[in-house]
Amino acid sequence: DTAVSQTPKYLVTQMGNDKSIKCEQNLGHDTMYWYKQDSKKFLKIMFSYNNKELIINETVPNRFSPKSPDKAHLNLHINSLELGDSAVYFCASSQSSNEQFFGPGTRLTVL
Amino acid sequence: DQQVKQNSPSLSVQEGRISILNCDYTNSMFDYFLWYKKYPAEGPTFLISISSIKDKNEDGRFTVFLNKSAKHLSLHIVPSQPGDSAVYFCAASVTGSARQLTFGSGTQLTVLP
Numbered sequence: 001d002t003a004v005s006q007t008p009k010y011l012v013t014q015m016g017n018d019k020s021i022k023c024e025q026n027l028g029h030d031t032m033y034w035y036k037q038d039s040k041k042f043l044k045i046m047f048s049y050n051n052k053e054l055i056i057n058e059t060v061p062n063r064f065s066p067k068s069p070d071k072a073h074l075n076l077h078i079n080s081l082e083l084g085d086s087a088v089y090f091c092a093s094s095q096s097s098n099e100q101f102f103g104p105g106t107r108l109t110v111l
Numbered sequence: 112d113q114q115v116k117q118n119s120p121s122l123s124v125q126e127g128r129i130s131i132l133n134c135d136y137t138n139s140m141f142d143y144f145l146w147y148k149k150y151p152a153e154g155p156t157f158l159i160s161i162s163s164i165k166d167k168n169e170d171g172r173f174t175v176f177l178n179k180s181a182k183h184l185s186l187h188i189v190p191s192q193p194g195d196s197a198v199y200f201c202a203a204s205v206t207g208s209a210r211q212l213t214f215g216s217g218t219q220l221t222v223l224p
Contacts, residue, residue, distance in 0.1 A: 004154070043155070043200065043214040056211055090154055098143045098204050100212060102154030 003027050004103040006091050012109045013081055021076045021106045023091030031055075032074035033092040033100060034066060043090065049074050081110045114138045115203050117215035125223050130188040132218050134201030137182065141203035145212070146175060146186045149198045158199075159186070191222045 004025045013019055025032060033056075034046040047066040048056035054066070063079045078085060088107050092100040116135045124130045132146075142163040147155035161168040161175045161184070168175050174187045188195055201215040 041198075041216050045211055045213075048211065092154075098145060098206075098212070099157045099160065101157065102147075104152070104154045 004091055004093055004101050006089075006103040006106050008106060009104065010107050010109075012111065014111055015081055015083060017081050018077070018079045019081060019108070020078070021089055021091075021108070023074050023076070023103055025072055025091075025093040025101070025103075027093055027095065027101060029093035029095040029101070030071060031094050032068065032071075033094075034074065034076050035090040035092060035102075037088040037090060037105070039087070047074075047076075078108075081108075083110050086110045113216075114141075115201055115213050115215040117199075117201055117218050119218050120216070121219040121221070123221045123223060124191045126193055127190045130186075130191045130195065130220055130222065132186040132188075132199050132201075132220065134184050134186075134215055135182060136184075136203050138203070138205075138213075139182070140205045141213075142206050143204045144175070144177060144184050145202045145204075146173075147200040147202060147214075148195075149200060149217070155200055188220075191220075193222045193224050196220055196222050 007022045031050045033048045035043045037043050046060050049068045052068045065077045068074045088105045090105045091103040094100040145160040146158040148158045149155040159170050159173045161177050177184045198217040198219050200217045202212040
């Protein structure tokens with residue numbers, strides 16, 4: 001009965017590959033987010049979707065493309081992976097409040 | 112440009128004593144502040160929040176204080192317990208900003224038994 005789940009938990013891949021990270025929330029929330037935690041441990045917003053509509057799109061390379069098939073899912077697809085994409089990616093969700101609920105994170109390592 | 116700063120990367124406290132974690136912000140538009148706790152290999156979990164119309168919010172052992180004039184907030188944990196050992200993130204948002212949170216870099220709290 002995990003509230004916000006992400007798959008996979010670990011992802012190791014070669015430079016230039018394309019990969020996807022999936023996120024699902026069973027809280028009935030209307031807004032979902034993707035964050036990147038870099039090597040300096042900062043959590044930075046990448047994207048936010050409200051009712052499947054993109055509402056936040058920070059300065060992120062267009063190699064990153066979020067896709068929200070429905071309110072409960074927000075997937076992150078990354079094309080042509082680069083070394084600098086190595087980080088921990090967190091999905092989160094919220095409903096009518098500032099409190100966001102986070103998934104366990106996906107540690108992406110690009111070799 | 113860090114709008115939310117946690118200047119202490121780590122803090123060690125004896126079990127039973129008070130832990131005080133600090134956070135400063137630069138954006139005067141922020142009107143809602145949150146603290147999250149994070150254990151290794153897990154996502155951040157919400158701990159406590161405060162609106163800018165208040166200067167204190169308390170929830171059990173956790174109290175958050177907000178000093179708007181100084182653009183400073185702090186989290187007090189009393190008494191500290193070993194299970195409180197984690198990374199604590201301060202976050203801030205502007206009402207109506209699509210609930211976008213701006214995070215600090217975190218403070219590693221270690222509570223020594």
